[in-house]
Amino acid sequence: xxxxxxxxxxxxxxxxxxxxxxxxxxxxxxxxxxxxxxxxxxxxxxxxxxxxxxxxxxxxxxxxxxxxxxxxxxxxxxxxxxxxxxxxxxxxxxxxxxxxxxxxxxxxxxxxxxxxxxxxxxxxxxxxxxx
Amino acid sequence: xxxxxxxxxxxxxxxxxxxxxxxxxxxxxxxxxxxxxxxxxxxxxxxxxxxxxxxxxxxxxxxxxxxxxxxxxxxxxxxxxxxxxxxxxxxxxxxxxxxxxxxxxxxxxxxxxxxxxxxxxxxxxxxxxxxxxxxxxxxxxxxxxxxxxxxxxxxxxxxxxxxxxxxxxxxxxxxxxxxxxxxxxxxxxxxxxxxxxxxxxxxxxxxxxxxxxxxxxxxxxxxxxxxxxxxxxxxxxxxxxxxxxxxxxxxxxxxxxxxxxxxxxxxxxxxxxxxxxxxxxxxxxxxxxxxxxxxxxxxxxxxxxxxxxxxxxxxxxxxxxxxxxxxxxxxxxxxxxxxxxxxxxxxxxxxxxxxxxxxxxxxxxxxxxxxxxxxxxxxxxxxxxxxxxxxxxxxxxxxxxxxxxxxxxxxxxxxxxxxxxxxxxxxxxxxxxxxxxxxxxxxxxxxxxxxxxxxxxxxxxxxxxxxxxxxxxxxxxxxxxxxxxxxxxxxxxxxxxxxxxxxxxxxxxxxxxxxxxxxxxxxxxxxxxxxxxxxxxxxxxxxxxxxxxxxxxxxxxx
Numbered sequence: 001x002x003x004x005x006x007x008x009x010x011x012x013x014x015x016x017x018x019x020x021x022x023x024x025x026x027x028x029x030x031x032x033x034x035x036x037x038x039x040x041x042x043x044x045x046x047x048x049x050x051x052x053x054x055x056x057x058x059x060x061x062x063x064x065x066x067x068x069x070x071x072x073x074x075x076x077x078x079x080x081x082x083x084x085x086x087x088x089x090x091x092x093x094x095x096x097x098x099x100x101x102x103x104x105x106x107x108x109x110x111x112x113x114x115x116x117x118x119x120x121x122x123x124x125x126x127x128x129x130x131x
Numbered sequence: 132x133x134x135x136x137x138x139x140x141x142x143x144x145x146x147x148x149x150x151x152x153x154x155x156x157x158x159x160x161x162x163x164x165x166x167x168x169x170x171x172x173x174x175x176x177x178x179x180x181x182x183x184x185x186x187x188x189x190x191x192x193x194x195x196x197x198x199x200x201x202x203x204x205x206x207x208x209x210x211x212x213x214x215x216x217x218x219x220x221x222x223x224x225x226x227x228x229x230x231x232x233x234x235x236x237x238x239x240x241x242x243x244x245x246x247x248x249x250x251x252x253x254x255x256x257x258x259x260x261x262x263x264x265x266x267x268x269x270x271x272x273x274x275x276x277x278x279x280x281x282x283x284x285x286x287x288x289x290x291x292x293x294x295x296x297x298x299x300x301x302x303x304x305x306x307x308x309x310x311x312x313x314x315x316x317x318x319x320x321x322x323x324x325x326x327x328x329x330x331x332x333x334x335x336x337x338x339x340x341x342x343x344x345x346x347x348x349x350x351x352x353x354x355x356x357x358x359x360x361x362x363x364x365x366x367x368x369x370x371x372x373x374x375x376x377x378x379x380x381x382x383x384x385x386x387x388x389x390x391x392x393x394x395x396x397x398x399x400x401x402x403x404x405x406x407x408x409x410x411x412x413x414x415x416x417x418x419x420x421x422x423x424x425x426x427x428x429x430x431x432x433x434x435x436x437x438x439x440x441x442x443x444x445x446x447x448x449x450x451x452x453x454x455x456x457x458x459x460x461x462x463x464x465x466x467x468x469x470x471x472x473x474x475x476x477x478x479x480x481x482x483x484x485x486x487x488x489x490x491x492x493x494x495x496x497x498x499x500x501x502x503x504x505x506x507x508x509x510x511x512x513x514x515x516x517x518x519x520x521x522x523x524x525x526x527x528x529x530x531x532x533x534x535x536x537x538x539x540x541x542x543x544x545x546x547x548x549x550x551x552x553x554x555x556x557x558x559x560x561x562x563x564x565x566x567x568x569x570x571x572x573x574x575x576x577x578x579x580x581x582x583x584x585x586x587x588x589x590x591x592x593x594x595x596x597x598x599x600x601x602x603x604x605x606x607x608x609x610x611x612x613x614x615x616x617x618x619x620x621x622x623x624x625x626x627x628x629x630x631x632x633x634x635x636x637x638x639x640x641x642x643x644x645x646x647x648x649x650x651x652x653x654x655x656x657x658x659x660x661x662x663x664x665x666x667x668x669x670x671x672x673x674x675x676x677x678x679x680x681x682x683x684x685x686x687x688x689x
Contacts, residue, residue: 013250014251014253014256014262015250016338016339017339017378019378019379019380019581022581022689023578023581023585026578026582026689027585037687037688038687039686039687040685041262064270065266065270066266066269066270066504067250067269071264094502096611097608113502114467114468114469114502115469115470115502115595115597115598117589
């Protein structure tokens, strides 16, 4: 693929834990992707609008507050409404095992918990992004 | 501390030891690392001797506990007379659910309370605000009004137990809920004690639950200082926090330097308002992290006390109480692993031991399941028991500063102090703490450190047991906390009823008076208390302040 993969790293909801999002953003940039970071306190609507404007291939959601079941799903539903199902959506944070399957079903293709290697995220994106 | 001849002799012998003993063995059996580095990337040598602390004047640098410069501890008897307060940070779901958790913890020997609020509360939104969607009760308890605070402390004697509240942006309002709850039970304001975190500076730097821009935020903070020493003398009106700076990815040295820089900034702001330093300074408290590098953590607490004492003296403090740094400690949440969660018990025990050996005044021990969810009852009980074992079985609390005088520890303590002073110079060159925040200085320093550490974890240079070494194929599963799913509905109905039942005129008048006070330069606390007593909600009261002060938006940098 000649074109650089464009990724939106986003912090939905009120959660202020941005360490993981920033580390992942840098790792993706170092891996040759173009990264846009939304900053904090983004509503699902703001994230989908930014994704549309920036024409991204991937949205990486980071949430450690426990609100992922609501907010991640709000985002994938919004994407569907906007015919943006081709955008690869992945998420990370404090996510209990039992939530992973329902999140997959909701369209969060990759769910990455604490201890994930940055390499694994990079590989996952490269293998799953639609060119 | 040592005479010159003795030091010369030790230095000479040290060199001989190195050439005749250490180097030959190292040549034969190579060391495990080419360079041993602590978590601040300081090189750690194979051996420390009196020569490494040769310039120490014992009285000036080390001294006695309970005396300047307080390196060895804030009290002469320290944990021999009173153990640290065992204070588990807790909160989830509704006020009722959290109230039961507090009673559970108290039954099992906890000695102080610590409230974790959910995100809407941290940002001054009521549960029914659109931005609260999905966040209700998730990482703390939802407190939207005085009514909720009454339920949170139902049958808990607030005149007998102290409470710490992790609240920053809307701290004056939530503190007012607590005070009003005591007022309504006819408990004198002089009888209640506790802490509000109320450290907005570290919000911009790390925790990010700011609401207003720095200047009005500092004004509100100083309002609480002034109101506190006049009305609620047993209250710590700020807990100047390094914890979140560290969790956001800083090194131990950065945690120390940035936290103390914030501390001095608060003091300067209060002095600029015309407050007498010896009136408010005794109510300033601190909050540090207890991370994995055992000695570095202990050195950090000791250095913090010495730097604070010296700095406060320079700023004109006269009373000993104004110079001594009391602090709370929490073990490092970020060090917990989702893999093999039970091994977190071991990490927490060692981190907690460092906090105790460093002379902490109160302590929270994390639960083993916190990389997965909020703690279950069993997990939090084990965390509390960890403190009780340290306190009552190990003997470490039998003497004050038991590691004082360790050549390594004293060298490291000095080094961390020196490194902190260098950071102070850099911050001053940027124009002070607030300009440095606005330039993104702290945020960048922290992001650099956290990325560097992550890369070292990736390449295996730093070992995380269970994550990049000693992994298991079959993951260990442990039961996790389940919350009452009807919680949000209960809370929203309670808010509806509150809004319908209260005296609307009285509340409107109170909110209007607060607005006027905020626009002028009167202390806002009495006005906030009036709003709260009239059952104005957290959101309604904070909205008045938002309207007057505006909201802060940070630049998104990574």
